[in-house]
Amino acid sequence: xxxxxxxxxxxxxxxxxxxxxxxxxxxxxxxxxxxxxxxxxxxxxxxxxxxxxxxxxxxxxxxxxxxxxxxxxxxxxxxxxxxxxxxxxxxxxxxxxxxxxxxxxxxxxxxxxxxxxxxxxxxxxxxxxxxxxxxxxxxxxxxxxxxxxxxxxxxxxxxxxxxxxxxxxxxxxxxxxxxxxxxxxxxxxxxxxxxxxxxxxxxxxxxxxxx
Numbered sequence: 001x002x003x004x005x006x007x008x009x010x011x012x013x014x015x016x017x018x019x020x021x022x023x024x025x026x027x028x029x030x031x032x033x034x035x036x037x038x039x040x041x042x043x044x045x046x047x048x049x050x051x052x053x054x055x056x057x058x059x060x061x062x063x064x065x066x067x068x069x070x071x072x073x074x075x076x077x078x079x080x081x082x083x084x085x086x087x088x089x090x091x092x093x094x095x096x097x098x099x100x101x102x103x104x105x106x107x108x109x110x111x112x113x114x115x116x117x118x119x120x121x122x123x124x125x126x127x128x129x130x131x132x133x134x135x136x137x138x139x140x141x142x143x144x145x146x147x148x149x150x151x152x153x154x155x156x157x158x159x160x161x162x163x164x165x166x167x168x169x170x171x172x173x174x175x176x177x178x179x180x181x182x183x184x185x186x187x188x189x190x191x192x193x194x195x196x197x198x199x200x201x202x203x204x205x206x207x208x209x210x211x
Contacts, residue, residue, distance in 0.1 A: 002055075003035055003036065003038050003041055005098065007050070007051055008102055008104070009151075009168065009172065010172055011102075014051070017147070017149050018054075018055045018058075021058060029123050031054065032156045035049070036061045038052065039062070039078070039101075040062075040065070041057045044101045045065070046061040046140075046142060046143045047060050047061075048146030048147050049147070051102050057147050058081070058083075059080075059081050060081075062077055063136045073203075081121075081122075083121050083123065085120075086116050086117070086141065087119055087121065087129065089113035089116045090114050090116070091113075093112055093114060094114055095111050096112070096135075097109055098110045098142060098152045099152075099211075100151065102151070103152075103153065103168070106164055106167050106171070108156050109160050110152050110155045110156055114133055114137065115131065116137045117131050118130060139211050142211045174202055
């Protein structure tokens with residue numbers, strides 16, 4: 001299965017709203033498989049279609065396959081959610097350090113509801129309603145945000161966003177240099193990888209779960 005290019009911060013498609021999917025097709029199933037493989041290769045726990053350049057409402061998540069510190073690995077079991085929507089969320093919320101495959105090396109605190117109830121369509125075209133809490137709930141919220149053109153940095157407090165301003169500026173600068181040189185721009189490019197590990201020296205040991 002081919003790895004898909006993961007779009008990087010400042011790519012306009014990350015700010016667009018994905019379109020609802022009207023029919024589950026073989027092409028969509030193949031896209032879901034490729035998205036999952038790309039997510040695992042990038043060491044993420046979630047991936048939205050916007051991030052690989054497709055404006056369709058589909059996400060893949062798997063919060064159990066690797067631990068936060070990278071020491072524990074469980075069998076891969078990706079969940080594909082088509083046209084996901086949050087029906088309800090808890091009054092209780094908490095803060096957690098999030099990362100994002102489209103913003104390599106940047107991690108910051110984000111407040112989100114602890115529990116959610118959500119609806120989605122699976123790869124067989126069946127509609128489900130389910131509940132999630134903890135990291136799974138957070139990951140689903142993070143990926144649905146992507147489908148609506150919202151990045152996790154948009155959910156940060158002004159103070160947290162200001163703390164990360166230098167890192168965000170560095171990503172933007174590196175990518176501008178690459179574009180001027182005609183280089184490939186995605187997470188698997190050499191520049192993005194170098195930027196990621198320079199900004200996040202703990203990345204090789206697992207780091208914060210990313211979506």
